[in-house]
Amino acid sequence: MALEAKSSLKRVVSRPEVKKFPFFHPFSRRLHICLLCMAGFCCTTFMRMHIAITMTCMINSTALVYESESAIVDNSSSIFEEVELVSNGACSANNDNHKKVVVDYGGQLVWNSQEQNLIFSGTFWGSIITVLPSMFFINRYSPRYVLQAAVGCYILMTAITPYIATHFGPYPVFISRVIMGLGEGFILPANNAILANWFPSAERSTAISLFTTGNQMAGAGGNPVAASLCASSFGWPSIFYFASIVSTIWSVCWFLTASNQPSKCKVMTKTEKEYLEANVVRRSNKTNRSLVVPYSKILKSPAFLAQLLCQFVINSIVTLLQIYLPNYFKDVLHLGVIANGTYTSVPNIVNFALKIFWGIAIDKAKEKKKISGTFAVKLSQSIANFGGAIFMILITFYVDCTNPQLGFFFFCMMYCCMGTLVSGFYTSLLSLAPKYTATMSSISVFCAMLGRLSTPAIVGLIKKNNTLSEWQTLFLVCAGANIVCGAVFLIFGSGELQEWGEEDQEKEMKPFGEKTPLSSIQNLPADSEDVDVFQSALDIDIPQIQLNEITLTTEERQRFQRRIREDSMCL
Structure with missing residues (x-):
């Protein structure tokens, strides 16, 4: 009897080695899921951000112009516009002639700058309300449907904005943006939960890099589309309708094809499903409503706290660059309008290219066992933090309005270094405890929003007159924050599954073969x-x-x- 049992034992445990199914393959289902997430992220980012350029078409700029003398500046094809050094050592842009630039696209709404800023901030106030509660919804319900509902909220508010704006004024528009922000609080946590379910640790840097390019795509492709629609006979309302239609198409595709995890996917090759079941540590979705989240262990984890610091610092710096950098180029480097647009857009393209390349390269190195997950995230974060700090210091001491081209090069290099960020702290977030990804993502996004909120306060304390010395102080503060952030993550950061994040053997079965x-x-x-x-x-x-x-x-x-x-x- 015992010999027969031994024979049965050998038959049970003997199985062929699980074959790897490539990520970049026409029939790779996880690639399809990642592209769907990327497209959805692009749609939500475009619906949220296009208001910045659309507002220029909505507003009657001439009715709100300042009392100072103004001039309309013609378009220029020159990327590096000429500047001249006057007798007192100051610089001035030839085209601007020290006059305020006013561009009027024939808008009919008369909203002052305070009302416009209130509208811009609406999504932030909405998202800060829901970002922490979002983890409870995602832990108890399907992340797929939570994301669907959040995008639906975006679509509805975007579609009705033109009617609200023309009939009710700025404050109802602000309320609609707050409601849109309620959906925003669910976007990243839901996407993170889905990506953690679908991708092995060795592929997460690539997946995150690909997913987050939706942000760059929304800016690089969305702004030209919005400008074209604005100049067309359809006018600025068509921008809102276009965004709603495209996002609705995505929502239908998501509903018909997406799934929370490989085991729930019905259209998938057997080889890929076996590979993912053997290599992905799953978190529970919907079926485990009694999931006990170890909040104490999470909040005491040095690796998680290091990641939170990165969230705060990086989002503060990114907010500074996105919102205030055009002012630096105009008021400090004295660039004309076309050069300003070029200087702010090209670094983002560099960031996009490096992010994709680095994500693939770092995952290849992990896959071949040349580096560990922890080494990968620490290396990536160090390049972003320390590299960014170096170029900020160089900008501080070597760039002024006499050499804007040098500043352009330094900014491109700084953005290039920042392209490794998603393979650093962001990958660490998805690797520490896949089971609790939704919870940790919500806490992390909340810290990120606090970082964004802190930026205007810090800028207001330092920048009073928009002078070169004030900007030098700002860049030095950012460089110091980068160095501290990089050092902390280098010591405490991790890219490995934490002990407190391991699956419970009594309640949840591990993937086959793990x-x-x-x-x-x-x-x-x-x-x-x-x-x-x-x-x-x-x-x-x-x-x-x-x-x-x-x-x-x-x-x-x-x-x-x-x-x-x-x-x-x-x-």
């Missing part, structure tokens, strides 16, 4: 004829046992017990 630490029954006598020896070993409640050269996980032990019962019935 190893757990041996805890240990070893070297039972190979010549034993006593079946009780095997049965006793199988009955002991430990994660894994070893019978001579054969190792059994909990799942395999259960299968083996069933096989013994079947063999016994045949005798």
